[in-house]
Amino acid sequence: MNKLSRKIIHIDMDAFYASVEQRDNPELRGKPVAVGGSRARGVVAAASYEARKFGVHSALASKIAAQRCPQLVFVKPRFDVYSAVSRQIREIFYSYTDLVEPLSLDEAYLDVTENKIGMPSASIIAKEIKKRILEETGLTASAGVSFNKFLAKLASDMNKPDGFTLITPDMAEELVANLAIEKFYGIGKVTAAKMKSMGITTGADLRERTEEELVRHFGKVGRYYYHIAQAQDERAVQPHRIRKSIGSEHTFEVDLTEEEDMLAQLERLAQEVAQDMARLNAEAKTVTLKIKYFDFTLNTRSKTFLSCISSADAVLTVARDLLRTPQLPQFPVRLLGISVSSLFYQQDKQEGYQLTLEF
Structure with a gap:
C-alpha cells in the first residue's frame, strides 16, 4: 500500500x-x-x-x-x-x-x-x-x-x-517546515533545548541535518527525528501490544531535596501508571521505584506481592514505602520513576483480587 x-x-x-x-x-x-x-x-x-x-x-x-x-x-x-x-x-x-x-x-x-x-x-x-x-x-x-x-x-x-x-499530502512538508521544534510530538523540553543549541529551531532546520548526524547526537531516536522532519512516519497502528511492564518517570528542572516534594511527584507518577494499567486492563504484582541523584547515580528498589494491585493509591503506597526504605535519599534527586511488572491482563487472568495495602 x-x-x-x-x-x-x-x-x-x-x-x-x-x-x-x-x-x-x-x-x-x-x-x-x-x-x-x-x-x-x-x-x-x-x-x-x-x-x-x-x-x-x-x-x-x-x-x-x-x-x-x-x-x-x-x-x-x-x-x-x-x-x-x-x-x-x-x-x-x-x-x-x-x-x-x-x-x-x-x-x-x-x-x-x-x-x-x-x-x-x-x-x-x-x-x-x-x-x-x-x-x-x-x-x-x-x-x-x-x-x-x-x-x-x-x-x-x-x-x-x-x-x-x-x-493532506500536499500540505504536509510546508507545515512541518514551519513548525517550531518544541511543537514536534516526540521532542521534549530537554531535547528541544539541545536542538536549539545546535541551531535547530524549526522543522526546516531539522530537515537540513543528515540522518547520520542526528543519530550521532541523539542516538537511535535520531532516525525518527530525521524522518518526521520530512513528514514521514511509517509506523503502523498497533491494536495488540502486550507489555511486560508499565512505567512513568520524570526528570526535574531543579533537583529535589525535600520529602514533601518527592512525595508530590510520586503521587503524579502513580496516577499515570494506574491510568495506563486501567487502559490495558492490567494488574501488577511488582512495583519498582527508580531514583537518579544529582550526580547521575542510579538506584532502584522493588517490592513484589502475592496478589495484584492496580489502583493509584496502592501503587503510591508501595512507592512511598520504597522511597523511605531503608531511608530517605540523602542527596539531591534529579529523577524519580515508578514502574510495575509481573503483569496480569484481565482477559488472561483466571482468578485473583486486588490487594488492599495497609501501612
Whole structure:
C-alpha cells in the first residue's frame, strides 16, 4: 500500500479528567478546575480550559497552581469513572475499525483505510466519531486526520478544544517546515533545548541535518527525528501490544531535596501508571521505584506481592514505602520513576483480587 494512501485518525479528548468532573458536577461548569493534588500539596493531574488560562497545567505543583489561580477548585481523581468513560468511547471506535491503538485513557489512533462502514472519507468518519462521543458521553473530542500517525497526532492538537484538522499530502512538508521544534510530538523540553543549541529551531532546520548526524547526537531516536522532519512516519497502528511492564518517570528542572516534594511527584507518577494499567486492563504484582541523584547515580528498589494491585493509591503506597526504605535519599534527586511488572491482563487472568495495602 502507498504510504500516502493510508487514512489515520487521532482522537484526543479535551481536558478529559476535568471535563468528566464538570459533566458530573454542574457546579464546576465554567469554573477553573484542577484534578489531583490539593491547595496545600500534590501535583495537578489535569486542568480544565478555564484553569489553563491562568497557566495551570498537568504536572504543575498544586501550591503553584493555587498561586496562579486563587479561585482554582481542586477535585480528587476518580480513575474508575475515567476508565469506564474511556471504554465507552473505545466502543465507538471499534464500530468503525478494529485497528485502534490507545495511547492513554483519553487518546487513540485509528486506521480507517479500510473500515467497517465502507466510508472512503476519513474526515467524515472523524467528524461522525466526534458527534457520537458528544451525544453518548456529553464530552468533546478533537480529531486529527492525515496519512501517518505523526501528522494525525499533530493535527489533533492544532484547533483544541472540539477541533478538527486535516493534513493532506500536499500540505504536509510546508507545515512541518514551519513548525517550531518544541511543537514536534516526540521532542521534549530537554531535547528541544539541545536542538536549539545546535541551531535547530524549526522543522526546516531539522530537515537540513543528515540522518547520520542526528543519530550521532541523539542516538537511535535520531532516525525518527530525521524522518518526521520530512513528514514521514511509517509506523503502523498497533491494536495488540502486550507489555511486560508499565512505567512513568520524570526528570526535574531543579533537583529535589525535600520529602514533601518527592512525595508530590510520586503521587503524579502513580496516577499515570494506574491510568495506563486501567487502559490495558492490567494488574501488577511488582512495583519498582527508580531514583537518579544529582550526580547521575542510579538506584532502584522493588517490592513484589502475592496478589495484584492496580489502583493509584496502592501503587503510591508501595512507592512511598520504597522511597523511605531503608531511608530517605540523602542527596539531591534529579529523577524519580515508578514502574510495575509481573503483569496480569484481565482477559488472561483466571482468578485473583486486588490487594488492599495497609501501612
